[in-house]
Amino acid sequence: MHEWALAEAVIKTASEIAKKEGLKQVTEVSVKIGELQQIERPIFRFALAQIKPDNFKDAKFRISTAKTTLKCRVCGNTWTYDKKKMDKATAEAIHFIPEVAHTYMKCPKCGSPDFEITQGRGVWLESIKGAR
């Protein structure tokens, strides 16, 4: 996913939670990003800083990465994503649409493209802190 669209989604979701919880000022937002998204953190942080609303002005954004693990549906083998094994164009395609990993990756044990991304795909808000 593109960093700007992702940052917008994070701010939108965090704002909704802040409103629901009655937080006047948000002080900390913890975000976890799946490794498969291959987010460029500096761009992501810049985008967050640019689009955050007034009630996020003092907010710290804590960003961590979740390792991507994959499980073959055919033989049950599990393995981890390794960007270093990808050429640049393939890594970029997966960066935009992580599901195209199914086009480029195969189970290293049995060669099947029918695998599950069990962890490390997507983006989620882990926590949000603030003052009422």
Added chain:
Amino acid sequence: MGKSLVATTLALSLAHKGCKVGLFDLDFTSPSTHLILGAKDAQPTEDKGLIPPKVEGLEYMSLIYYCGNGAAPLRGADTSNALIELLAVTLWGDLDFLVIDSPPGIGDAMLDLVRLVPDIEFLIVTTPSQLAFETVKKQLRLLQELKIPIVGVVENMKMTEAKTVQEQTQCLGIKFLTEIPYDASVESAIGNPDKLLATEVAKKIMKLSQTL
């Protein structure tokens, strides 16, 4: 059958009459609109999202830009995630119409589109085959139950004078838009939009586009 051809020709026809039109190929396992358009080197560009390339006057997006000629063996949840990802990051700009070519029948794409795209309206393409139309009827009834607007039904590849599809569509209280005769010459117009727009099929769709 022929829905990608109808979707692409409809998008081209709308653009031809001066509308700003996007074409979004959501048939991930069998994308074909790029072949119909003869899309070649243009690629999406990045600027705070993905900006679709202009192909034959259309803002155009397809998964083929990311999986090339390789197969995309996606299961349900993967299909949904890829669809959401593309919907989220593609910056279409100001459009009069976004034509979405979705896979046939009631599946992940249709359910996700209903859930995620506000103001969506469905134009259903069927063939005269009763087998095809039985599935279409289920889809139409479901859309009616969900109160999703249906533009109408197009009967494609028609080879007889039978009015069965038209009558049954109207029985459901749904508009029958047009019937398109089977035209073998369309095959030779694949990849050549100018030639495609000169076919009898396209003339029918152009006439339909004037009513939208």
